Amino acid sequence: MMTVEQTAVLAREASYALVALPHEKRNAALLSMAELLWERREDIFAANRGDMARAREESLAAPLLARLLMDEKKLRGVTDGLRALSGLPDPLGRTLLARELAPGLRLYRVSCPIGVLGVVFESRPDALVQIASLALKSGNAALLKGGREALGTNRALMEVMDEAARRVSIPQGWAALLETRDDVSAMLSLDTYIDLLIPRGSNAFVRYIMDHTHIPVMGHAEGLCHVYVDKLADTATALKVTVDAKTQAYAVCNAAETLLVHQAAAPAFLPLMDKAMREKGVLLRGDERTRALISCEPATEADWGTEYLDAVLSVRVVDSLEEAVAHINRYGSHHTDAIVTEDREAARRFISRVDSAGVYVNCSTRFADGFRYGFGAEVGIATGKLHARGPVGLEGLCTYKYILLGEGQTVEETMTGAVKYTHRDLTEDCPLS
């Protein structure tokens, strides 16, 4: 049994080998995994039955049990996902910038893996395969910690994936399963070996991780999303978008938690909205001006900062678009916020001023998702502002290097004038990537 540090050292070494693997090899591994996972499905289901039995003994809630289950349908989804991922273009070796600095001296910015990822995720065993495969496709090694409840299933999945990877000579240590909370704590201090942490879970959990590590953290945080119905909103569109954003699913980060309504739109819109929400069983909590128009519970200051993740919606009437924007920037989580308006200038102001990863016009916040964006897959949704923002797919797991190809040029020669800067953009790819 290796310590977490030994596992991380091995992952670091593996990362240096992964970076040199051609795209075909990484894809071959994904296809090999898809095949072997299906072949060994009975082992996986048996392990999952063990996890499910323990979870029932511990009286896990029904939605959690549903997430924990691994059956033929879910495994088929997993293997389909692996095949789809193998079909996506290589995120590595892409020339992002090409420039002649001086004659014979060419600069390229080329995408490359980040290195070693540490990902902590919830009790959904399909998440293990998804994250491990995204890491492999993007040339990163990964330390993976899933939910305690899924440990048996995760072990079975990891064993099969590891064997499939060995069959096509993927370097040992490309991915490893961490099993305990102590393992996660140990990981937090290994900034020499781990380049990026991706904690998925509650805000409190993400904050805990940030507070206890020097490793950069990409927060897959929860979301407090807003729908703002502007003065010049189309009422039918406003209704459609609000209902979808609130009710299409409740326990998801891209559901709306607060509805803001321009005072001019409120008298016509709020009663219709009230009726629609009642039909869906959604409880409303309104400010005073809302309660003057419809009957609902009063909203308190705390409501504006609460991510209900439930059939509850707070509602506030605002005087202007500017007030709506200020509310969103103050109470929101910088995840995804939508305006409903027919006024292009209002849409433009909202887009420019709302400080969120996603700013939507006349559509539901529920579209904030890597699959829906066409990224193929996502490792999470980042609400920070640096590196990747919003749904994070393969691209967010890559960084870049500057490659400078010369013929012996020196900076001294640029001082004497023997070498002269041209700074001419090129359209070619880096010939050595």
Place this chain on the structure above:
Amino acid sequence: MMTVEQTAVLAREASYALVALPHEKRNAALLSMAELLWERREDIFAANRGDMARAREESLAAPLLARLLMDEKKLRGVTDGLRALSGLPDPLGRTLLARELAPGLRLYRVSCPIGVLGVVFESRPDALVQIASLALKSGNAALLKGGREALGTNRALMEVMDEAARRVSIPQGWAALLETRDDVSAMLSLDTYIDLLIPRGSNAFVRYIMDHTHIPVMGHAEGLCHVYVDKLADTATALKVTVDAKTQAYAVCNAAETLLVHQAAAPAFLPLMDKAMREKGVLLRGDERTRALISCEPATEADWGTEYLDAVLSVRVVDSLEEAVAHINRYGSHHTDAIVTEDREAARRFISRVDSAGVYVNCSTRFADGFRYGFGAEVGIATGKLHARGPVGLEGLCTYKYILLGEGQTVEETMTGAVKYTHRDLTEDCPLS
């Protein structure tokens, strides 16, 4: 006198106004600054004479005094820089991705400011103008803390820049000067208002900042750069590159500190290198195999991890390119490392495996610089792997948002099939940015 928190709150508010300023307005401010700084040059020089006198009393070393000096020539450089910056393209509102998700539902990834920056920099008053202007051009508000020695000059510069900004109605609080170490400490806890810290200075200082804040940090760290002379290196090129990388300047982060030489190249190359370095007054510290070929002081394990920033070079003979890469990844600072070789395959292996922001072939590490890359200006060189890597110019001070423009589409409609995903890439710019 405002507290640091009040200053940060004002900067946050300013950031929401800055984001809405058109490019012309931001450029007008830069040109207004260039003009007023020159007009008020005598006030600035007078303030600088005060700083210089105090610095001489405190017996500051000559190179530091030279950096602290603000004279006509340096101020001309500063105002030229402002004018050049105003001529660069707008880094904001650039459409980085455009995709039809479904008919009438279009996704755009558009560049936008990060928000509020906190920058701590050294005692070079021209750095204040450079950083404040980069922040303004990229629509960010900034809290700026310069070196204690330059305080008088910085106050004078800031006052003039602020007046110039007011003249073209830039929102109050766009930039503010912090004056003491306590101010910096106070800034570290203001993660509600500050989005990114950029500490320039020693590794120890950057590490201190990272250890005491929850705000993301973009490290402008020092550099431990390598030149590796491969088996198939051209000797004249190797000599030229090594001499420039070590001696073109000493106290800079992109100078070479360690030379690695393939054993097959060492007998011919090392004596020539030894002679060239002696002529430049560079002290060599070699491993045993180096000392078997040339006479120099012995290098210890500590040398491989030392950034001399001086006329000292450690030298090691390696058995292979792989050994050179392993040495660089182990002891280096992931800044910039160069190979000298005529072998394209060797160059390719080196590029793929060296884990640094800059990987160079047959040219000097001294090229690692925002101006030399043609970025116009730089706020620093990042040696982390996330967000911006290498020289950080305007682009590194921006993030992006996803903008989704619809006609009332809901996720529920994608479930029923009423809305069908197309995921078709578009070539248009976002019409509302």
